[in-house]
Amino acid sequence: MSLNYCLLVLAAPVSGHTSLTAARFGAALLSRGHTLGRVFFLDNGTSNGLASAVTPQDERSPQQAWSELANTHGTELVLCVSSAVKRGLLDAAEAQRHGFPAATVHPGFILGGLGLLVEAMQSADRVITFGAAG
Amino acid sequence: MSVTTEGGVLVVTRHPQPGRSLARAALDTALATAAFDQPVNLLFLGAGVLQLLPQQDSTSVGVRNLRKVIDSMPLYDLERCYVDADAVERFGLTAEDLPCGAVLVGREAQRSLLDSHQHILGF
Numbered sequence: 124m125s126l127n128y129c130l131l132v133l134a135a136p137v138s139g140h141t142s143l144t145a146a147r148f149g150a151a152l153l154s155r156g157h158t159l160g161r162v163f164f165l166d167n168g169t170s171n172g173l174a175s176a177v178t179p180q181d182e183r184s185p186q187q188a189w190s191e192l193a194n195t196h197g198t199e200l201v202l203c204v205s206s207a208v209k210r211g212l213l214d215a216a217e218a219q220r221h222g223f224p225a226a227t228v229h230p231g232f233i234l235g236g237l238g239l240l241v242e243a244m245q246s247a248d249r250v251i252t253f254g255a256a257g
Numbered sequence: 258m259s260v261t262t263e264g265g266v267l268v269v270t271r272h273p274q275p276g277r278s279l280a281r282a283a284l285d286t287a288l289a290t291a292a293f294d295q296p297v298n299l300l301f302l303g304a305g306v307l308q309l310l311p312q313q314d315s316t317s318v319g320v321r322n323l324r325k326v327i328d329s330m331p332l333y334d335l336e337r338c339y340v341d342a343d344a345v346e347r348f349g350l351t352a353e354d355l356p357c358g359a360v361l362v363g364r365e366a367q368r369s370l371l372d373s374h375q376h377i378l379g380f
Contacts, residue, residue: 131378133279166282206282235290244266245295250376255279 129247132168133239133255136185138251142171145253152207153196161188161199161243167255168236169207172200181233204234208235265296267374273307274315274323280308283380286328291333299330299338300362300370306344311354328356338368 128150134141149159164171171185178184192198207228208217214234215226228234244250268290270283274339290297303321313324330338337342342361352361362370371377 127380133282133380165286166278203282205285206278237286240286241290241293241295244290244376247376250266250378252377252379254379255277 126152126197126248127153127221127246129240129243129250130159130162131250131252132162132164132171133166134253135167135170136176137170138167138255141253141255142168142185143183143188145251146185146192148251148253149192149198150188153192153198154222159192159196159198160246161201161239162192163203163240163243164206164208165203165237165240167210169202170210171214172202172207172212172228173210174227174229185233186229190229193231200232201235201239203240204231204236207234207242234250261355262373263297264373265271266290266378267298267370269300269302270305270308270380271302272318272380273304275318277379279322280305280323281326283378284308284323284378286378287335288326288330288333290300291330291335294304297335298337298348298370298374301338301340302367303341303344303375305349306341306350309340309355309359313371324356330356331358339366341367357365 130229132145136142153159189200193200212228213226214228268283270286272279274280279285285298308323313322315322337358337360339362340359342363
């Protein structure tokens with residue numbers, strides 16, 4: 124049976140490997156024929172979408188792991204707009220609105236409201252939270 | 258007590274507010290779900306019950322008073338919230354401390370809450 128999944132990511136990529144685990148979980152479920160329409164990043168999880176984050180060469184970049192899901196399977200990567208803006212993650216429109224010279228969100232991600240999480244939960248068979256540690 | 262809710266979303270909040278934004282994120286998620294007319298319940302579990310401490314004053318810290326947001330939940334049709342009875346006792350809260358609409362739940366009722374919802378979000 125093929126299931127429709129939604130992931131909620133609360134963990135920042137720099138605080139442990141929760142975010143990478145979430146991305147691997149996403150890749151695994153897709154490889155087994157399930158669908159992953161949307162991943163919603165909330166609270167500290169929104170920093171997964173920071174374009175200027177640099178991962179050490181010998182480590183796996185969570186951002187790249189997420190982008191691959193989006194590029195290969197069309198999974199939507201949504202950063203909660205209020206969590207994101209607080210953390211300096213701005214798309215072109217938010218950068219302009221707040222008077223910053225450039226966008227800081229990786230192009231694979233979009234900003235959106237909590238309504239997009241609600242919508243994804245409605246159509247999902249499974250919602251999995253990847254929480255903050257501790 | 259018996260829990261009858263079927264389906265819907267259960268938001269489980271397990272951390273106190275000071276020092277982290279997670280409690281606020283949980284509350285915002287519950288409120289947003291309710292705002293879209295989707296069935297949602299909130300469970301304050303473990304140290305999360307400390308969010309319910311009355312007479313919080315966060316002005317000198319410069320962050321929003323979470324208890325005020327919790328008290329406004331009925332405006333968003335979140336009439337009830339479920340509260341871990343063991344944790345309430347462990348942290349020394351009394352029934353008068355809790356917001357109106359709080360329902361104390363023991364282990365058994367918590368289990369049936371987790372059972373009866375379609376989705377569980379763990380904050």
